[in-house]
Amino acid sequence: MLNSKIKDEIDHWIHKFPEGKQRSAILSSLHAVQHHNRGYLTTELMNDVADYLDIPKIQVFEVATFYSMFQTKPVGQHEIAVCTNISCMLRGSDNILQHIEKRLNIKAGQSTIDGKIFLKNEEECLAACTGAPMMMLDHHYIENLDIKTVDQILNDLEKNND
Amino acid sequence: MTDLNQVIFSNINGQDPWSIQAYLSSGGYQTWKSILTDQINKHSPEKIIDAVSKSGLRGRGGAGFPTGKKWSFMPETSQQKYIVCNSDESEPGTCHDRDILKYNPHALIEGMAIAGFAMGATVGYNYVRGEFMIECFPRIEQALHEAYELGLLGTNILDSGINFNLHNFLGAGAYICGEETALLESLEGKQGKPRFKPPFPANFGLYGKPTTVNNTQTLASIPKIIQNGPEWFSSFGTEKSPGTIIFSVSGHINKPGNYELPLGISFSELLDYAGGMENDKSLKAVIPGGSSTKILPGEIIQNCTMDYESLQKAGSALGTGAVIVIAEGSCMVELLKRISRFYFAENCGQCTPCREGTGWLYRILDRITQGNGKINDLELLVDVANRIEGNTICAFGDASAWPVQSFIEHFFDEFEYMIKNKGKSIAA
Numbered sequence: 347m348l349n350s351k352i353k354d355e356i357d358h359w360i361h362k363f364p365e366g367k368q369r370s371a372i373l374s375s376l377h378a379v380q381h382h383n384r385g386y387l388t389t390e391l392m393n394d395v396a397d398y399l400d401i402p403k404i405q406v407f408e409v410a411t412f413y414s415m416f417q418t419k420p421v422g423q424h425e426i427a428v429c430t431n432i433s434c435m436l437r438g439s440d441n442i443l444q445h446i447e448k449r450l451n452i453k454a455g456q457s458t459i460d461g462k463i464f465l466k467n468e469e470e471c472l473a474a475c476t477g478a479p480m481m482m483l484d485h486h487y488i489e490n491l492d493i494k495t496v497d498q499i500l501n502d503l504e505k506n507n508d
Numbered sequence: 509m510t511d512l513n514q515v516i517f518s519n520i521n522g523q524d525p526w527s528i529q530a531y532l533s534s535g536g537y538q539t540w541k542s543i544l545t546d547q548i549n550k551h552s553p554e555k556i557i558d559a560v561s562k563s564g565l566r567g568r569g570g571a572g573f574p575t576g577k578k579w580s581f582m583p584e585t586s587q588q589k590y591i592v593c594n595s596d597e598s599e600p601g602t603c604h605d606r607d608i609l610k611y612n613p614h615a616l617i618e619g620m621a622i623a624g625f626a627m628g629a630t631v632g633y634n635y636v637r638g639e640f641m642i643e644c645f646p647r648i649e650q651a652l653h654e655a656y657e658l659g660l661l662g663t664n665i666l667d668s669g670i671n672f673n674l675h676n677f678l679g680a681g682a683y684i685c686g687e688e689t690a691l692l693e694s695l696e697g698k699q700g701k702p703r704f705k706p707p708f709p710a711n712f713g714l715y716g717k718p719t720t721v722n723n724t725q726t727l728a729s730i731p732k733i734i735q736n737g738p739e740w741f742s743s744f745g746t747e748k749s750p751g752t753i754i755f756s757v758s759g760h761i762n763k764p765g766n767y768e769l770p771l772g773i774s775f776s777e778l779l780d781y782a783g784g785m786e787n788d789k790s791l792k793a794v795i796p797g798g799s800s801t802k803i804l805p806g807e808i809i810q811n812c813t814m815d816y817e818s819l820q821k822a823g824s825a826l827g828t829g830a831v832i833v834i835a836e837g838s839c840m841v842e843l844l845k846r847i848s849r850f851y852f853a854e855n856c857g858q859c860t861p862c863r864e865g866t867g868w869l870y871r872i873l874d875r876i877t878q879g880n881g882k883i884n885d886l887e888l889l890v891d892v893a894n895r896i897e898g899n900t901i902c903a904f905g906d907a908s909a910w911p912v913q914s915f916i917e918h919f920f921d922e923f924e925y926m927i928k929n930k931g932k933s934i935a936a
Contacts, residue, residue: 362675369697412699413680433758469853471600475758
């Protein structure tokens with residue numbers, strides 16, 4: 347069941363759309379439930395969203411599986427997404443990604459065994475090309491990366507026990 | 509040197525330029541207020557559309573369609589009409605809409621209100637890419653809140669009888685949603701799969717109602733164009749490419765950045781703005797308008813001016829104004845493989861030539877870099893690209909084909925060398 351906080355958030359979105367067009371709130375509803383479920387969606391949560399919006403379950407499921415920001419399998423709590431598209435590649439993003447993979451002992455697309463970090467396989471350009479190389483940590487943009495900065499970020503994440 | 513930031517970014521130099529106080533003190537919302545007080549004579553919808561047409565403003569999202577003309581397609585009807593802003597910025601190399609959302613959100617809001625009034629659209633949606641949820645989205649939400657607080661949006665705005673309600677929307681990670689009909693599908697809560705056209709959005713758009721979709725930079729340019737007049741705007745740039753555009757310059761240069769400059773400046777001047785080549789390396793090639801535009805070798809782009817006509821004549825396009833600079837020593841096969849991986853990953857799966865073809869392109873390039881390329885692979889790559897181009901519902905298919913065609917056209921030797929030398933790069 348969705349808690350009242352999530353329902354309020356979904357209601358806020360529903361009100362942006364005309365009467366009967368609550369399907370438009372699927373993306374935002376999924377963002378909300380995913381956020382409150384430590385970064386991923388479950389079938390139960392997707393069904394809850396469909397019930398709350400009063401729309402067929404398949405409409406929610408097809409959105410959840412189409413967009414890259416939705417995870418339909420359990421992933422680590424904190425998401426790191428290194429942009430490796432063309433502008434970042436020209437400025438050394440492959441070294442940054444390799445360094446993180448080596449240090450976390452996982453490949454892009456995987457999560458660490460302790461469930462703390464999810465290293466997203468990012469294919470899309472993240473629109474910060476003038477700050478390349480860059481990555482997102484829980485959707486915060488961190489630009490002009492070098493190995494030292496990356497290590498500092500990972501150190502802080504490891505120390506942090508939230 | 510040519511002056512920077514003369515239109516869209518002309519008001520972002522002070523403190524907290526994104527606040528409504530800063531925007532108002534630089535003359536912001538004057539155009540909108542003037543419309544609200546004189547909507548019949550001075551600022552009739554026809555006059556606004558006429559001014560936008562005369563200014564020569566073209567869509568800055570990549571396709572470059574004349575904005576005034578697009579607005580004029582909206583039908584006279586009693587139905588609900590919509591104005592939608594495409595802030596789903598994701599063309600590789602492009603990052604200027606992000607700066608508009610961050611630093612000048614009120615220019616976008618005012619631009620959307622004016623556009624809505626001119627086309628009779630009383631509701632607007634600003635579709636912001638999902639990845640901007642922490643950085644840009646709160647800021648544009650705050651700006652919207654401020655505009656409502658001052659009574660500049662809503663119902664019967666400042667007793668003018670004009671209604672305009674605006675909402676921000678958040679996407680969820682899909683490059684294809686930058687295509688305007690995919691964006692509308694996404695806004696309706698569906699998968700972002702482009703619609704077959706016609707009918708065009710002006711006749712059948714959001715929820716089947718007349719809709720115009722414009723890019724963030726396009727709409728953020730509107731308030732100044734109406735305030736200072738179309739002649740003022742077209743005094744920047746060239747006769748056929750009037751106005752200013754924000755170039756996102758990235759890659760092997762000393763000062764990557766967003767530079768708002770008049771169209772038609774020379775490539776070498778733009779390169780000077782960006783601090784010149786990194787480590788004094790020589791220029792090898794440039795992708796002039798985002799990864800979907802054709803690559804140009806250094807010796808060709810060095811003689812180009814940065815406008816629609818010159819780049820088209822040179823065999824590429826201005827696109828989004830995302831200038832990706834590539835220095836000598838870069839492996840063109842690896843670069844093309846990365847670009848092709850992107851189109852393979854991001855295609856929506858709807859049209860067979862694109863869904864299957866982008867996979868073919870990526871896999872052939874992958875085997876070449878792995879040392880397993882065959883000598884007829886280059887012919888095969890171009891053949892597959894040619895079979896995608898023009899055979900899909902939207903321009904994504906073309907965008908996946910053009911890099912392949914142009915990289916192989918201009919750097920054939922590098923590809924051939926790698927195939928003959930079992931994956932060894934000529935650039936290494």
